[in-house]
Amino acid sequence: xxxxxxxxLSFIERFCREIESENISLKSFKxxxxxxxxxxxxxxxxxxxxxxxxxFISEENGKDFIIEFLGKGExxxxxxxxxxxxxxxxxxxxxxxxxxxxPDHVFLSLIQKSSEFTTILLQELSTRIIQTSTRAxxxxxxxxxxxxxxxxxxxxxxxxxxxxxxxAAYLGISVRSFNRSLKQLxxxxxxxxxxxxxMLQTANIKKLVDRLx
Amino acid sequence: xxxxxxxxLSFIERFCREIESENISLKSFKxxxxxxxxxxxxxxxxxxxxxxxxxFISEENGKDFIIEFLGKGExxxxxxxxxxxxxxxxxxxxxxxxxxxxPDHVFLSLIQKSSEFTTILLQELSTRIIQTSTRAxxxxxxxxxxxxxxxxxxxxxxxxxxxxxxxAAYLGISVRSFNRSLKQLxxxxxxxxxxxxxMLQTANIKKLVDRLx
DNA sequence: TTCTCGCCGAGACAAATGTCCTTTTTTATG
DNA sequence: CATAAAAAAGGACATTTGTCTCGGCGAGAA
Numbered sequence: 001x002x003x004x005x006x007x008x009l010s011f012i013e014r015f016c017r018e019i020e021s022e023n024i025s026l027k028s029f030k031x032x033x034x035x036x037x038x039x040x041x042x043x044x045x046x047x048x049x050x051x052x053x054x055x056f057i058s059e060e061n062g063k064d065f066i067i068e069f070l071g072k073g074e075x076x077x078x079x080x081x082x083x084x085x086x087x088x089x090x091x092x093x094x095x096x097x098x099x100x101x102x103p104d105h106v107f108l109s110l111i112q113k114s115s116e117f118t119t120i121l122l123q124e125l126s127t128r129i130i131q132t133s134t135r136a137x138x139x140x141x142x143x144x145x146x147x148x149x150x151x152x153x154x155x156x157x158x159x160x161x162x163x164x165x166x167x168a169a170y171l172g173i174s175v176r177s178f179n180r181s182l183k184q185l186x187x188x189x190x191x192x193x194x195x196x197x198x199m200l201q202t203a204n205i206k207k208l209v210d211r212l213x
Numbered sequence: 214x215x216x217x218x219x220x221x222l223s224f225i226e227r228f229c230r231e232i233e234s235e236n237i238s239l240k241s242f243k244x245x246x247x248x249x250x251x252x253x254x255x256x257x258x259x260x261x262x263x264x265x266x267x268x269f270i271s272e273e274n275g276k277d278f279i280i281e282f283l284g285k286g287e288x289x290x291x292x293x294x295x296x297x298x299x300x301x302x303x304x305x306x307x308x309x310x311x312x313x314x315x316p317d318h319v320f321l322s323l324i325q326k327s328s329e330f331t332t333i334l335l336q337e338l339s340t341r342i343i344q345t346s347t348r349a350x351x352x353x354x355x356x357x358x359x360x361x362x363x364x365x366x367x368x369x370x371x372x373x374x375x376x377x378x379x380x381a382a383y384l385g386i387s388v389r390s391f392n393r394s395l396k397q398l399x400x401x402x403x404x405x406x407x408x409x410x411x412m413l414q415t416a417n418i419k420k421l422v423d424r425l426x
Numbered sequence: 427t428t429c430t431c432g433c434c435g436a437g438a439c440a441a442a443t444g445t446c447c448t449t450t451t452t453t454a455t456g
Numbered sequence: 457c458a459t460a461a462a463a464a465a466g467g468a469c470a471t472t473t474g475t476c477t478c479g480g481c482g483a484g485a486a
Contacts, residue, residue, distance in 0.1 A: 082339045132346055
């Protein structure tokens with residue numbers, strides 16, 4: 001859910017040290033700032049060095065769907081560079097974010113020149129397909145309650161905690177539904193539903209739930 | 214929705230002609246046959262030469278979710294080869310399917326040796342991410358009715374017609390809901406809802422709807 | 427022709443979800 | 457500390473969706 005790719009990051013950091021010029025820069029963004037706006041044309045790709053951002057689609061009916069949360073080493077804008085298309089998602093910083101800004105021609109030439117880089121990129125794209133497909137299936141076919149439980153576990157594992165709005169947008173539901181499901185989950189945890197109780201007893205998840213009240 | 218990739222197909226056909234040996238074979242599969250079973254280990258990738266198949270995840274609660282329909286030039290098993298993992302989807306032939314069967318080591322060495330091939334593969338993976346993400350967002354945030362309408366349009370464009378079961382599995386809903394939504398759509402088409410009427414008047418879509426009664 | 431089996435569609439009901447609006451809580455400010 | 461303003465939570469209702477079930481219809485066998 002919070003994707004990271006340390007291979008990518010270390011490759012790029014090495015590359016930057018070697019080839020100083022090449023107009024690669026490191027920029028910082030305040031929480032909430034939109035690195036990328038859906039529909040824009042861009043000519044850079046970004047690789048996150050620090051912080052967490054969210055990648056989300058805004059539909060015409062006014063609703064947002066969060067595709068993924070991006071952490072260290074995740075790349076953004078590469079699909080647009082590869083396929084020469086306008087941005088299909090928004091990307092916004094959640095925490096303070098610093099990222100390498102790389103002109104797309106540098107990115108594309110890296111693919112040509114470095115098979116190591118290409119390998120890392122192929123791995124990254126594969127991972128995305130797997131995660132996106134798996135999640136789409138899970139969220140379509142299971143109840144919100146299960147999806148929410150899974151989302152809490154993921155956050156506990158990654159030691160992050162998202163806002164309610166973001167969680168609802170990730171689950172593709174309204175905040176109202178989110179609140180309802182959360183309440184039900186807590187009730188079931190206090191009763192003796194084994195599936196729920198065990199998971200909700202975990203210290204990390206308890207903390208998360210407490211914060212949400 | 215029905216993905217195809219003619220670049221991929223023509224590359225592979227050329228490659229087969231050049232390097233006869235290499236134990237690449239061409240196999241045929243009857244409708245319904247499962248080329249790939251979720252959870253299996255495989256050591257081949259498949260490239261579809263003819264016919265249509267469906268790629269779907271079977272969840273533990275017994276429900277299926279169709280990730281995509283695959284036509285000419287689509288590749289299957291490449292994620293498993295790239296990431297050395299067990300199969301994450303089932304793939305089943307819908308019509309009679311013929312496909313090139315390529316040992317994964319041949320596939321992997323092609324990536325090393327041919328930058329043309331790698332480019333095609335990068336394009337393919339990018340397309341998948343885009344389509345999967347876009348669809349997940351759309352299906353989560355719009356009503357089933359809209360998703361169904363879109364699905365009918367897609368089928369009309371591609372000149373294919375799917376079974377009700379498959380359409381429901383693609384939309385991630387029960388057949389009961391599918392029937393209900395279809396009925397409502399038809400009613401709205403007969404009344405004067407401009408958004409629906411116009412689309413449902415298209416000859417191709419009419420045919421599809423008629424077939425579904 | 428008639429009977430049976432199996433499939434498909436739809437009714438009835440329960441559960442889940444969204445929307446709208448009121449109530450409660452939090453935050454900011456004098 | 458008091459009060460107003462803003463944000464979050466939750467109730468009520470309508471709509472959507474899933475499950476279970478029954479009844480109709482057609483294909484095939486006697």
